[in-house]
Amino acid sequence: MSSAPSLAAAIDPRTKMPQERAELHQIDESTRVLALIFLGTSAVWLLVGTIFALIASWKLHNPEFLSTQEWLTFGRVRTAHLNTVIYGWATNAGIGVSFWLMARLSRTLLRHAGILYVSGAAWNLAVIVGTFGILRGDGQPVEWLEFPRYVTPLLFVSYALIGVWGIITFRFRRGEHTYVSQWYLLAALFWFPWLYSIAQIMLVFAPTVGVIQALTNWWFAHNVLGLWFTPIGIAASYYFIPKVLGKPIHSYHLSVVGFWALAFFYNWAGVHHLIGGPIPVWVQSAGIVASLMMVIPVIVTAINHHLTVIGSFQQVWNSPTLRFIVFGAMNYTLASLLGSAMALRSVNSVTHFTHFTVGHAHHGMYSFFTMVMFGSIYYMLPRLLRKEWPSAFLINVHFWGTAAGITLYVVALSIGGWIQGMQMNDVKNYPDFLQIMVATKPWLFARTIAGLMIAVGHIAFVVSFVWILIKKRTVEETSPTLFNTPPTLSLKTS
Amino acid sequence: MNNGPLLFLGIFFTIAFSWSGIVLTNLVQQTEAGATQPLFDKDTEKVVPAPMTGDAKQGQQVYAELGCVYCHSQQVRNSLSRDGGTSVDVERNYGRRPNVARDYIQDGRIFLGTMRTGPDLRNVGQRLPSVDWHMQHLYNPQITSKDSIMPPFPFLFEEREIVGEPSPKALRLTGDWAPPPGYEVVPTARAEALVAYLLSLRTDYDLPEAPKSVE
Numbered sequence A: 001m002s003s004a005p006s007l008a009a010a011i012d013p014r015t016k017m018p019q020e021r022a023e024l025h026q027i028d029e030s031t032r033v034l035a036l037i038f039l040g041t042s043a044v045w046l047l048v049g050t051i052f053a054l055i056a057s058w059k060l061h062n063p064e065f066l067s068t069q070e071w072l073t074f075g076r077v078r079t080a081h082l083n084t085v086i087y088g089w090a091t092n093a094g095i096g097v098s099f100w101l102m103a104r105l106s107r108t109l110l111r112h113a114g115i116l117y118v119s120g121a122a123w124n125l126a127v128i129v130g131t132f133g134i135l136r137g138d139g140q141p142v143e144w145l146e147f148p149r150y151v152t153p154l155l156f157v158s159y160a161l162i163g164v165w166g167i168i169t170f171r172f173r174r175g176e177h178t179y180v181s182q183w184y185l186l187a188a189l190f191w192f193p194w195l196y197s198i199a200q201i202m203l204v205f206a207p208t209v210g211v212i213q214a215l216t217n218w219w220f221a222h223n224v225l226g227l228w229f230t231p232i233g234i235a236a237s238y239y240f241i242p243k244v245l246g247k248p249i250h251s252y253h254l255s256v257v258g259f260w261a262l263a264f265f266y267n268w269a270g271v272h273h274l275i276g277g278p279i280p281v282w283v284q285s286a287g288i289v290a291s292l293m294m295v296i297p298v299i300v301t302a303i304n305h306h307l308t309v310i311g312s313f314q315q316v317w318n319s320p321t322l323r324f325i326v327f328g329a330m331n332y333t334l335a336s337l338l339g340s341a342m343a344l345r346s347v348n349s350v351t352h353f354t355h356f357t358v359g360h361a362h363h364g365m366y367s368f369f370t371m372v373m374f375g376s377i378y379y380m381l382p383r384l385l386r387k388e389w390p391s392a393f394l395i396n397v398h399f400w401g402t403a404a405g406i407t408l409y410v411v412a413l414s415i416g417g418w419i420q421g422m423q424m425n426d427v428k429n430y431p432d433f434l435q436i437m438v439a440t441k442p443w444l445f446a447r448t449i450a451g452l453m454i455a456v457g458h459i460a461f462v463v464s465f466v467w468i469l470i471k472k473r474t475v476e477e478t479s480p481t482l483f484n485t486p487p488t489l490s491l492k493t494s
Numbered sequence B: 001m002n003n004g005p006l007l008f009l010g011i012f013f014t015i016a017f018s019w020s021g022i023v024l025t026n027l028v029q030q031t032e033a034g035a036t037q038p039l040f041d042k043d044t045e046k047v048v049p050a051p052m053t054g055d056a057k058q059g060q061q062v063y064a065e066l067g068c069v070y071c072h073s074q075q076v077r078n079s080l081s082r083d084g085g086t087s088v089d090v091e092r093n094y095g096r097r098p099n100v101a102r103d104y105i106q107d108g109r110i111f112l113g114t115m116r117t118g119p120d121l122r123n124v125g126q127r128l129p130s131v132d133w134h135m136q137h138l139y140n141p142q143i144t145s146k147d148s149i150m151p152p153f154p155f156l157f158e159e160r161e162i163v164g165e166p167s168p169k170a171l172r173l174t175g176d177w178a179p180p181p182g183y184e185v186v187p188t189a190r191a192e193a194l195v196a197y198l199l200s201l202r203t204d205y206d207l208p209e210a211p212k213s214v215e
Helices: A004-010 A024-061 A074-105 A113-136 A152-171 A180-205 A212-245 A252-274 A281-293 A295-309 A313-318 A320-343 A345-351 A355-385 A392-425 A433-439 A441-470 B004-032 B054-065 B131-139 B189-200
Strands: B039-041 B046-048 B157-161 B183-187
Touching: A024 A074, A024 A113, A024 A355, A024 A441, A074 A113, A074 A152, A074 A180, A074 A212, A074 A355, A113 A152, A152 A180, A180 A212, A180 A252, A180 B004, A212 A252, A212 A295, A212 A313, A212 A320, A212 A355, A212 B004, A252 A281, A252 A295, A252 A320, A252 B004, A281 A295, A281 A320, A281 B004, A295 A320, A313 A320, A320 A345, A320 A355, A320 A392, A345 A355, A345 A392, A355 A392, A355 A441, A392 A433, A392 A441, A433 A441, B054 B189, B131 B189, B183 B189
Parallel strands: none
Antiparallel strands: B039 B046, B157 B183
16 A cells, blocks of 8 residues: 555546556556456355355245255345345456456556455455345345445445546546447446445435335346446447457447447336336336337447457357357347336236246346356456466356356246246136246246256356466467367467 | 546436436425325224334334245236226235335335235235234245245244143144144244234225225
């Protein structure tokens, strides 16, 4: 840590830096420890979250499983799963990727990263204590905000520091041009502490009366997806797709429309979780309109991501980074369009309150965001550590386990949820609720199978991660680990 | 888009706009319209909705701690069809009328919920008024609802040796569920509070702004 005057000077962009323009490897070097802290902890949380997920999933078709333990009752394990994957895995991974991207794109060194190490440690400590609190029964009964109130101030302070530091890094940017990924990152880093602090105040510390709680809850919870994870996922896709393919994105001008349409409409979409509920009809309609208008930024992003990829599928298939990221980008388009359709009253009356919604949530958070983060990590770690991934086989297991697993997950819960919704709306033929519940069991079992496939992928990922950290750097490595080495990249052996 | 301050202003404006629209406007609108205040019903001389009792308040805490909200909603929805018509939720006997905002003002923490892995509970006190049924169902849902996927909550009960007279609160369990001879299963204070809360869940009054109750 440095003294106060040097800190003040360091966050002032007018301070002249010794070099005019930092070199790429220096920039990577300045983000290395930070990125490793956040990405390393995210991998641990991914495993923890997966274990909670499997327990919760198993309980839904075998309710007697671990049922004597109050700490592991469904309502708590499920909540521990959500909070560990959201605030442990996804947020840590998102922060690690964001800082690395922000420093690279702003062509500036990350300054005084020590403050970020402390925030990272505090953030993770808060997630550990918070998860423990949830299992103990101290959680707040507010969806997506379950961490007990004794850890949330620590979460807020550590995140606020992270957000401010990201914005400061952006202020130090060199060159006239800001790239589209930077807009998204800047916005995400700013939006999240706002969302989090307002939701904490209006729901936990000074709860508002009646249904305003529900409105605040879904304004927050949907925006965590829309204004925090989605922008980071899009920023990473906008960076890695053209970077790895070595060609510009399809239409840079369109991306401006995409950004502002997302910023403007995504904000309002959360109300679609309350359609038909005891809230004013005008605000439901506003939420439905906003959800439908999301088609604009989604199509724009789809044009830019998919049309850039067209013609280069061989490269996508060979590169671990792109295989994950393009899978993520394709699912972003699909999940978002389905999400807009789900806001229509006629569709919503079927899917609301069913497992369809759970499938959709995983479609967005996993098939899109998590896969993009995996792809980003496959690009970043070799550059941060100056070593290559030890095993293409493990990466393959990771890809197929997660890609097939999550696809089965989303398909099974979508079909099962749709049937469940149709039956719930058909009182004449399905008067007995128990009958409807029993009919969901095979689909819930399929979900457990999908979860096991994903878990295999996660184990392969964490083994790779640990392996690349501990393996020795060798001089022979000159080419990256790809699934199929193209002829131009093969090493000369003679 | 290279103008940093302008970009920042836009980012700020968009989130401020949605918060003002979704949260603030509704808060002001409902407060102004008096929808956050209970009404006095002259016919029955009662305040509606009635304040929660102490037992129910404690039970609500148990409901929160166990995460019941993740599988049970507490809202009878309006009809979703364009031409009005009866609400499916009312048809399914989730309640006699759709809920409106004022129904929730006495709840403190609200549990609207977003999932119906199990049925809606907004009027469970009306639909299933038996304490015995709820106790057995919480002890193990298989007793009352075979093949249910709801978890059992044995930790809300105590199996103990009968000393002197058997407790009047002991669960009436038969067959495989019965405790060994000389033993009884009694609900803990938490189970009693939770059942008090469940039985308190009933929208059995009319409000001027709500659709009429069906009989």
